[in-house]
Amino acid sequence: MTNRFSACLRLRASGVALFLATGLIAGCDAIGPQPWDRDLMAQQRMQLNPYPVEAAADDHIYFSKEGSSGGRAFAGGGCGCN
């Protein structure tokens, strides 16, 4: 469908992301915990991608069975599977 509604939706999806990002940065003078409260974050299991091999295997399966791509990171080099 190429009517105006879907065009607006397309623009808004990217706009929302940028707005959220700038909103977070603008108000960021004191956002986030003090340095002594960063202990839990230092744990390996609180990392955003603690098991890269698992994440890559999942991404590969979804890339070859579905039509979307992207999100977490680059799919690390294409296969001929999509």
Added chain:
Amino acid sequence: MARGKLQATLAGLAAGLLGNGAQAADPAVSHVDTGILFYQELGGRVQAIEPELNGTLVFPDQHILTLGIVSDTLTGASPNGAVPSSKSQTFVTPAKPQGSSSVTSASGGTVVLPPPSGSGPGLLVRQYKVAPGATPLDPGFSDQRYAVNLGWAQPIDESRTASVSGTYSTEHDYRSISGSASIAQDLNSKNTTLNLAVNFESDLSQPIGGTPTPFTQMSGQLKGPNGSRTESDVVLGLTQIVNRYWILQLNYQYGYSNGYQNDPYRIISVVDPVSGNPMSYLYENRPKTRMKQSVYLENKIHIDDDIVDVSARYYRDSWGLSSTTLEVSDRSALTRDLYFEPLVRWYRQSAASFYRDYLVANQSLPQYASSDTRLGSFDAFTFGAKFGLAVGEGSEISLRGEYYVQSGNQHPSNAIGQLAHQNLFPTLSAVGLMLGYSFDL
């Protein structure tokens, strides 16, 4: 203790304690992750075995080298794009000469025919039959892929890190080379990180028998030259430690791809307008350009002793395809060393604008058409569970099982003739098992 010697000794101990100025942050540690995935689609379809290794080597001053290798062995049967019929169907496809992995006489009635005239040396034709009512699957699907990835990251200054990486992937009929560069800026006492990354990829499709001209008839003839494609992507990312328990990541990705986008082996059935019986098969045709955008949000939250991960992604591209993904997992400690992590993923996709289950004989050809169900409308669910066990300092073994179900519209209301009784979108079910072992160096 001799007189005064206590103070001298203690001074030495204190110097040892304070001299190094041990800092709060744990530096990155050299680490290796390995794993092997066993993947099986039910109903005799694709089976894959994929071992992978990923190593991170940390040099002084946080200079980091990453190395990854993966090997992918696929076998089985894969849909060729045609719809089922109440009559038996026969398909042909170019095949590699005898002795190669493409030709497996054991799989479902495959017959190797003598090469058609003028097809050149080294090319054969494979013919296979599909029973009435069965989803047409090409039984000779077989592939072996190797990929290697190398990356380097280093701090530019106190709050900025730069990294580059390159990947090379090769299989018998496809090759992909890509490179990426990124820069990360820390703000807010490192509670906030802004990330900008660009990626460039160049792919070469070298199908057996060449690339078919789109919308020409299915045949075993020698076809066109290799097809190449390039893709550029840019990612804007924000990582924010919100409070002691919650970290989030927000990414916006834009990609533009140009070149050969077709699946060279995929056909689409052209059916009789009344009976719905297949009359011919044409090679598919997809647009040359594809512009994609996605927004991704991930939250990782420490709740009591559990770690909950909730992520969502919205994707849209210029082919008219859009999707929503939602994934939730909860890692909880069963004992001091053992954890359990169940996972649920829901994925909903809306078809590309040129997706067709089939074409109708008396209608004019659309500009583009593909019956690849991966471009169709469907819902997919993943149910997974993982067990991880710490087996020493910095080492862990894990076992992860997943069940994936993808289901679309099996009986579209406008299905013609006999197609109303056929399953036009067979449900895909697959199970995956992954064994992992990671350790510090």
Added chain:
Amino acid sequence: MPNAVSSPIVTEEVNASPTLRIAPEPNGYRLSFNAMACPCEVRVEVSDVTVAIEVGLVAEAEAKRIESKFSRYRDDNIVAEINRNSGHDVRVDPETAQLLDFASQFHEVSGGRFDITSGVLRRIWHFDGSDKLPSDGEIKALRLFIGWRKVRWRNPVIRLKPGMEIDFGGIGKEYAVDSALVAAQKITKAPVLINFGGDLRVSGPHADGSRWRVAIESTDHLGKPAGMLEIAEGALATSGDARRFLLKDGVRYGHILNPLSGRPVAGAPRSVTVAAATCIEAGMLATLAVLHGRLAEKFLEREKIQAWFIQ
């Protein structure tokens, strides 16, 4: 307890940290906050207020970081993990390893008097000013779980015997003072005084060469000065029973427990203040002095330690 002579009562909040307050002083600024259950202050002799604030923030951050990391009152830090997993190997980070190395070496040097495994005694000794003393049987039972020799410490892995605990309470505050000063000196060369609840250290004398003046708190009249000390360099630490004690039958039992006997040190001085180059040295010597009980004075003389004490 030494308290640096304080100045005008007018303080302001510091934007970057809601718990940090700043007040101007004759030659600089005084920043104050609360950490490790005591009032903390940082005095910086500098004219640029932004530098003073930075020093204050960094000192507060160190104090709170070390408190979070090594406090025995939390159930989610490395100390809790080690204690919760007694009987099993626990891998520790480099900083904890350094503290454990220090504790281990000082245990030897002190003839076993300094022992970070003696914290379990607080299960039966509650120094709340009452007269409830534990029984001999209770003490004997708990001594099974005390003794650094029973701990297997091989950097970076520690293993306690089941039921044992480690407690950095005896060195945490002094270590925080030293760490905070090291961090402050990375920001400015100006004279700095760091005082966390009476354990303090200076980077050097005032800019004009004069000494910092600190008041010692009276042990009988808490909050009131008993005298003044002057310090030009190094650190001061105090060990004593001024605030935590038990009183039974006219006998005052101080809160420093002898790990070898499981009981408060007999005849210990009420308060010992030691001067040394670093706060951790001062703290260890003060604790050692108290652990010598009646022989504290002789111990201090013999070792030529600069100290003041109240019997």
